[in-house]
Amino acid sequence: MVSSPRAVRPATRLVDGLVHAYAPHAGAVGALSPVAAFRPLPGDEVVGHAVAADLGRAHYTTLDAAVCVGADGTQLWRSRFEPEASEVFGHRPGCELSPDGRVLWVYRPDAMAGRGRPDQWVAMDAATGTVLARADLETVGHGAVQLAHPASGQILLNVGEGQDGSVIHRASLTGGRIELARYPWDDRCLIDLSPDGHRFLTVDHAQNDLAVHAFPGGDVLFTRTAADFGHDPDTVFLEWSGGHLSADTVVATLVGQDEDEEDWFRHYRLDARTGRVHGEFDARTTDPYDIRPLGDGSWLTTGPDGHPVRHTCA
Numbered sequence: 001m002v003s004s005p006r007a008v009r010p011a012t013r014l015v016d017g018l019v020h021a022y023a024p025h026a027g028a029v030g031a032l033s034p035v036a037a038f039r040p041l042p043g044d045e046v047v048g049h050a051v052a053a054d055l056g057r058a059h060y061t062t063l064d065a066a067v068c069v070g071a072d073g074t075q076l077w078r079s080r081f082e083p084e085a086s087e088v089f090g091h092r093p094g095c096e097l098s099p100d101g102r103v104l105w106v107y108r109p110d111a112m113a114g115r116g117r118p119d120q121w122v123a124m125d126a127a128t129g130t131v132l133a134r135a136d137l138e139t140v141g142h143g144a145v146q147l148a149h150p151a152s153g154q155i156l157l158n159v160g161e162g163q164d165g166s167v168i169h170r171a172s173l174t175g176g177r178i179e180l181a182r183y184p185w186d187d188r189c190l191i192d193l194s195p196d197g198h199r200f201l202t203v204d205h206a207q208n209d210l211a212v213h214a215f216p217g218g219d220v221l222f223t224r225t226a227a228d229f230g231h232d233p234d235t236v237f238l239e240w241s242g243g244h245l246s247a248d249t250v251v252a253t254l255v256g257q258d259e260d261e262e263d264w265f266r267h268y269r270l271d272a273r274t275g276r277v278h279g280e281f282d283a284r285t286t287d288p289y290d291i292r293p294l295g296d297g298s299w300l301t302t303g304p305d306g307h308p309v310r311h312t313c314a
Contacts, residue, residue, distance in 0.1 A: 009099070010035070010051045011292070012058075015306040019058045021051040024294055024310050032300075032308050039073040048094035052101045052126070059104050059126065061093040063113070066106050066122075068129060077129030079106075086114030096146035096155065102126055103173060105148075105155055111140040121157060121180075123173045135178040139167050145190050150197045154216060158190035166190075166205050170216055183218045192243030194272060195295030201250060207237035210252055212272065222275035229254055229268055229277055239265060243293040245313075248272050251281060251299070253288050267291065284311055 010021040011032075020034035038058035040046050048061040057076060059068050063085050068076040081093070091112035096105045108120040119137040124130065141159035148155045157169045165186040172179045188202040188211065199221065203210045211223045226236040231254060239253035250272045255265045265288035269278040283291045285301040292300040292308075300308040 009053055009097070010055065011300060011308060012049050012051050013302075013306060013308060014046055014049060019046065019049045019051065019060060020307070021055055021058070022308055024298065024300060024308065025296060029298075029310050029312055031303050031305075032310055034307070036071065038069050038071065041067065041069065041073075041075055047092045050095050050097045050104070052097065054101070057126075059095050059097065061095050061106065063088060063091070063093065066093070066095060066104065066124065066129070068104075068126070076127075079124065079129045079131070081108055081110070081113070081115075083115055087112060090142055092143035094144050094146060096148055097126060098153070098155070099148050099150055103132065105146055105157075105171075107141075107144040107146060107157060107159070109141045109143060109159075112142055119159065121169070121171065121178065123178060133173060133176055133178045135171065135180045137167075137169065140164070141167075147190065147193045147200070149193065149215070150195070152197065152216070156190055156193065156200065160189070168202070189240050191240065192293065194244045194247060196247050199244075199272065201243060203238050203240050203242075207239065207255075208233065210238050210242075212250065212275065221273070224252065224270065224275055224277070226254060228275075231256065239288045241289045241291060242267070243291075244272060244295050245269065245281075245293045245299060246272075246295060246297045249278070249297075251283070251291065251293055253291070255288055284309075 019038040021036040022032045023035050036055040046060045051058045064081050066079045091109035094107045104124045104126040106122045119139045122134045123132045139159040145158040154172045159167045166189045168183045170181045187205040191201040193200045209223045209225045212221045226233040236256035239255045241253045242251040252268045267281040267283045269281045290301050298312045303309045
């Protein structure tokens, strides 16, 4: 059983055209100042980004390329997506670094980009941009969530296909090829991995429930609907946000409308192992999506200047 803690990785935000990196686990509470900032190349519109743990380089995706830049803004490598996209809306390539920083995983929504082929998932050497392996996906996605497992070398990919649903894959890079497994759902959205890597959280695409699954197999450990939080499941729904506040605690987000048809949302804490609801949780945000639990009892929201704010329960 995997027991290693989640690797410490910089949080990143795109603010004022720069990819900023933050060290939220360093102990600071309140508005965070960036520990590094990287300038994209002129003309590049950044749609996804990740920063190496040593802060020596940043990776980002545009609609037509994966790019790596150094701390001084120098381009270290560029890998173009060929052919060039014939569509400019509705697709967002993304990237995620492996915990050891050696592999950059790139999701290419090639179908929606008009490249005449299914989507691809590509593993690249993060230092050189060399393609190590690639896998074809039977998806037509707009974008994806990628979560790197803290210890096993595996990575989860959730491809969002709009009204057609959501597909979750698991992969590892083995012997120069991607070992790919698809979970047997097309109606669950990946939200988070637990900090110890034992579990992952999903929310039903139709927002009817949340589920906590065992990693890697995906067996459902428990599900919760709006009724379990004391709400009418016909009018209140689970939002696609939240995550593991700690190894023991999950944050869920519920949304609904009041009698004046004004939208509202509330966050709740529940036991990550049993699903027992502990009660409401003040995430200190006015946006149901603006919460990023860090797994150590703290979480990030966004300040008025676009930079993250770190909160703790203390």
